Amino acid sequence: MSSTLVIEGLRVEVAGKEVLKGFDLSMKSGEVHVIMGPNGSGKSTLAHALSGRPGYKVLGGSVVLDGVELLGLSPTERARHGLFLAMQHPMEVPGVRPIDLLIAAGADAANLRKRMSDEAQRVELRTDVLDRFVNVDLSGGERKRAEMVQLGILRPKFAMLDEIDSGLDVDALGAVARRLSSATTEWNCGVLAITHFRRLLQELTPTKIHVMTDGRVVATGGPELSEILERDGYEPFRHAKS
């Protein structure tokens, strides 16, 4: 079964300032799309706005997943339609255990603890972390691996990864990228990875790369785009569409 995610003309305001100024992107199940861009270009805003984070005001545009407009829906409904956000800084939720979170999120309770352990091993996360409270006292790297455990259990149609590589050492990055890569074949998961490093792309082969500056996509292309970025930086793209 193939799904589509279509973002058109998305405009989002944060703290009174328009950050996304007409963002467009279209992708299908099983594809890996990478959004690259300098600091302040609106990458994280995109991820948060798509997940309905409080304080992010949508000014216009649409986000349609398999024919369903997500922008009018609650964060819960968006997730239940198959959108998952792995955060740059996953929040600590004291007193809440990962297994209870996952059951409440709709995961099948049968053998859940076992499946969580399996997922943890795939990303080399100590399994005792699964019995602690969500993200409490975990390192940055452990939190990202823990997000991958949730991803593996919840099996979303599309996974957005906000700066998944920041704060990860090379081993952890490899483990996370391999997990994402197999998600694209295991259940045809679409991956939308936000990054400003090329490192991620060595393990996770992108279908398309989008370069973002000042709140919109200014260039889209294949892996060759990341080589241009590596060589020339973002400067050539800054005025590409203006």
Add this chain to the structure above:
Amino acid sequence: MKIFADSALSFISERPDVQDRRRAWSSFQEAGLPTTSDEVWRYAPLNDLSLDDFTVNSFPTEHNDSEFASQLCERAGLVVRVVDGFCVDAGSAPDGVRVEVVENASSVSGTSMLKRYESDTFALLNNALTPATTVVSIGDGVNVEKPIVIVNSTSGSSSFSSTQIKLGRSSSATVVEYFEGGADALVAPLSEYEIGDNASLQLITYQRLSQSAWHVARTSGFLHRDARLRQAVIGIGGHYNRSRNDAEMLDLGAENELRTTFLGSGSQVHDFRTHQFHKAPRTRSTLLSKGAVADESRSVYTGLIEIEKGAKRTDARQTNHNLLLSPHAHADSVPNLDIRENDVVCAHASSVGPLDELQRWYLESRGVTRSDAERLMIQGFFYEMLTTLPHELAALVEQDVTSALALVNVVAP
């Protein structure tokens, strides 16, 4: 106050230590019930309190354990049953543990009860009207493996239980004091804990009384050299739930960790008081007080850290967080410090507010509904209190707390 006084005097006249009880009773009468103009009672709904709604029982009424109490007892190595303040079953104590029922017990602080509690009206009532003190003693060097459970139930219209737990040198134990029953009753328990040199007591005070009970409780820990007292207090029941939890660090290296929490619903008032008293150098106290108030319930937390001159290198920390689960609920937080020594570390923090919006969003962004997210976070408030308990005990209490929480309305303010 005729009905209550008559039953009290009749009760007292039948006891062997009648003189001491009469002294406690007259001290109580001289002091009288507090009024809301007393600072420490200003939040209590004292207008609703009439002692003549209660009588003093001369013997315990019939009582059957609730299902939860039975489950708790299944996990215990020793079960002591107290009904209406009377120790009705001292259980069969394992080696190294002794349970005695003592008339006219002295305070473990070393003075008489009357002297110790002369300024506390409800403690004086307890001194006069407790059937006897249940004393659990753990011998030097004894490590009690399975939890000791004290089931304290109230079926009559009042209960004045008195409990002492004494740990000998280098001993350790886990004790659960569980309170249930108490419909339309006055429940005023008094507990003391003496923790000997290098001994360790893990204590949970779980109050699940009826929503119509008046609960006025006081616990005091006395910690000797390198002693450790880890106490969790959870208050759910009661029309008025007052819980005063004190600890005195008497000697070098003593350490107290206190976690108190409550859930307010309906028109309940939860009134938590703490006093960590550092009397010796290099003592530590860590206090975490958390509460949630829903509907039209109210809460107050008043905590005092007192550090005596000479108690150098004391480390005392106090944190209080309150969750507002309804626009009509109200919480007050009143931290106090009384420090008479310079060479100390002392910190306090407090907050009052609704559930954290971003934590809630994080859960929602995984597909958890808003109401489930709020429920999980509120449960989490209580689960955090139980992290130091043995796992199977924690799991049981969590389950019970969860069933209580399921009945509470959450309205985003």
